Amino acid sequence: MAQIFGAIKRHIACMCTILQDMAKSCPGDSPVNAKSVKNPQRPSVAEFLAEAIFSGVYRPGDFVPREIDLCEQFTINRSAVRSDLRRLVDVGIIERISGHGSKVREYEEWNILDPVVTDWITRYASPNPRIQREILAFRLDVEPYVAMTAARRAKARDLVAIEEAFEGMGKNLYDATCAEERRLHSDYDVAFHVAIFKATHNIVWSQLSHILRPSIYLLVSESNISTTDPEESLERHRQVMEHIRARNPREAFLAAQAVLEGTAKALGIETGDSRLGKELELL
Template sequence: MVAKPATRLSIAEHLAEAIFSGRYQPGELVPRELDLCERFAINRSAVRSDLRQLVDVGIIERISGHGSKVREYSEWHILDPQVTDWMARYAAPNPQIQREILTFRLDVEPYVAMTAARRAKARDLVAIEEAFEGLGQNLRSASCAEERRLHSECDVAFHVAIFKATHNIVWAQLSHILRPSIHLLVSMSNESASDPEESLERHRQLMESIRMRRPREAFLAAQAVLAGTADALGLEPGAGSLGGSALVEAKSQVDLEG
């Protein structure tokens, strides 16, 4: 039997982990090609090929005579499947990326919830309710890592079902692309939430406002859910957030209810 050749270490994967976790910040240079060749014992053409993967998705740029520099977050192709995969796997320690995802969700999801309240059909309501039921069941029995994972999966499914309930093909497709980034915040906030039962109640209110066809209440309920996420993660939205003041207001309401 002929042995399969060993798969070489991906420099793209190594650098993606370092960049997404925050070890290399926007504006900083990553190691030079020759340094990477020596460190990982691979030839220069292989290193260049891997660096090209990061260039193609906007994460780094090549600067003649200087090396490769991490680009600003606004230049990253954040909806590219490879980038969202790296984000889900490596960005957990990076509060700046978490904040960018939170800001995006705050600016978008209340409007998605409002649209879902207007357009959801019976099968959409069933999907939202099934995800909510799974959320509650796994919350009450979340005594091990696997149950906590299932809890987070149900939480993500809940939000994805709301995107799909808009019956807008763009939102529906975005729900698939955004799933890893939503999962990143959901899993981290579920781990650090001080009162999971309160979070479950905020999700229930969002579900009910959609089921009862109350768009304004759905909008506010989605803000409250995200306020709870922000509070659990200790994050504030960026200065450019369209919904920054709304989040402060929603968080204040969450604090009062708590």
């Protein structure tokens, strides 16, 4: 367990550093259009600035537009602007400096695992090979252990949840006739992995599955599009399910590794020195 949390700490640090590379690599010379804000009630300054920051328009040390300018741009009052800026302050992305305005903070200060921030990453900073590689490396270090633990602790209702998600994957793989049904395949794929986290009956792992859900979806949706053999991918998922059901921790561990190695292959990502269990003796 100490190794797992050590890996988590390393990968959180990596996620912070890759954001800097991500900002440099994303187009930053064209202004973000406020029309991209999707809030039907009123324009969201928080979403507008999040998109601008994650796409590299504003980088650490830059000041975002003044409150009065944002009021004019979005035709909303100052109270609404301040409320939206507070959302960015609360997750560590900007800081308010009295008499100067709001400045983007250094990446190390961002609450990178906050669900709001993770969601912004997946919506405004993808696709990005570097961030995909780091998310995959994190999952390779963690999810095989989660599957191994699930094989030891899963209860009947957990097995049902895993099986239902797997059946949903299969149905929307073979019967998909439109983009919506293909999207459902990815939704069930994510639900499959989340159900395994929950099957550990550990509150930390369960909560972590919610935090990581947007990042998992990012990889799942991209790999399901680019894979050349979706049936083989489905079979790898079935192997994980069967080994958890059969209470085979070691085989569940290895099957989970195989699933993620398949994801890496589909995305064209080198796994490098990931996989904590590669050199460890499994009990």
